[in-house]
Amino acid sequence: MLKDKIVFISGASSGIGEAAAVRFAKEGAILIICARNLEKLDALKEQLVKDYGVEVHTYKLDVRDKKAINSVFESMPERLKNIDILVNNAGLAQGLEKVQEEDMEDFDVMIDTNIKGLLYLTRKVVPIMINNGRGHVINIGSTAGIVAYPGGTVYCATKAAVKFISDGLRMDVVDTPIKVTNIQPGMVETNFSVIRFHGDKEKADAVYEGIEPLTAEDIADVILYTASVPAHVQICEVTVTPTHQATAGVVHKEKVSK
Template sequence: MKQYLQGKTVCITGASDGIGAACAREFAAHGARLLLCSRTLGNVQRLADELTSQYGISTHAFALDVRQRQQVSDALEKLPPQWRAIDILINNAGLALGLEAFQEGDLDDWDQMIDTNVKGLLYVTRKIVPGMIERGSGHIINIGSLAGRYAYPGAAVYCATKAAVRTLTDGLRMDLVDTPLRVTDLQPGMTETNFSKVRFHGDEERAGQVYRDIDPLQASDVAETALFIATRPPHVQIQEVLITCTSQAASLVVHRPGRSG
């Protein structure tokens, strides 16, 4: 794996924490050059500095709000020349907001989820893929979700955005079938990150209930899977991976052995 990734440039969106940061750590440990971005520069720059110090790899961090189409275009065009040839793109930036019934949903939450999870992924991918085609090499890994397969109450819009990611990933793969590029949808189930804290607008107590009495996935589990996907031989394309903890069979089909009744 390390030999395969040596000298490869991996771009990760939403890299400051959670699955994005875990992917950065996993790929850094295997020799990749890391191009890391998130909405605010501070945390992602600290992560980049840490990984450079720990692994001796090259890193470049920059602020990017994937929802802003012009900002995406400008930021990627203004990258230093040595960072413009991206080998692997991990579209990780995304979020869920709220858990209200559809008829009670917050329109601002809906806009933010659609703009980040769908439109942001499109803006970044559209800007990077042509260069991959020109160089005859590249891999796009979209971080989807179990929610893209199984909708659940109170999350219709979030689930719809992740279903869109799955469909867009399939369509992109078809459009690139005559190129050496590979396209993957990596779909985690319940993963213990700040995901639920963000969903519940900072309510840590409510967020903690999501993972109570189970052993959920950790961000590192998803990152290790992303690494495996990215390091297959060039003739091998893993189209999609659905990964859950052992206690989860579908979005709301979860066994909590610590609870009675």
């Protein structure tokens, strides 16, 4: 079902985005992969072409930059603009301080990336999908968008926004064949926590001690499944956590001997 479908993935240079690119490549999709790190994207492209013989296009893109998004689409061959699946994956958390103590630069980065960047890409792609009479928008939300947790005020708010943007968009396109899915992962061990702690890997590793977290591949499997169901089926929302995580803030961890 996915062979030769055009799939656009933001934040594809690592983590869930990279794993999703691999999954779609295995299915023979045509990939447009974007991220801020072009070197990593090009290395991923080389590997995907070698392993699966698929067509892959890479673009350096910071989703916070509307002009950069416009530039990518202007430079893209016309046939590639007919995107079948948009995976709004680019997103991040910065810091774990109380809101009254957090660096306001972190506010801007999270809001501009997680909310505005997602909206910019959605606004660019959905009219094309409507015009073509087909399409699927897959947003990567978070359990943090369902229940808040201490130190995550702004991040949780941005992921709550992803949920409501997904729900609202689904209503906006209900008279079209366009599908909208919001995937809400719990604890996934990627470079997410390294970014949150501004490169402090020791702090990042401690987040996952005592629990077996999800992997990027686990979430990529869910993304692929939601994209593979029949045309009359729309999976609106999926929440996925490790077995020992109930909500964003309720986690059971085994004691780890040092």
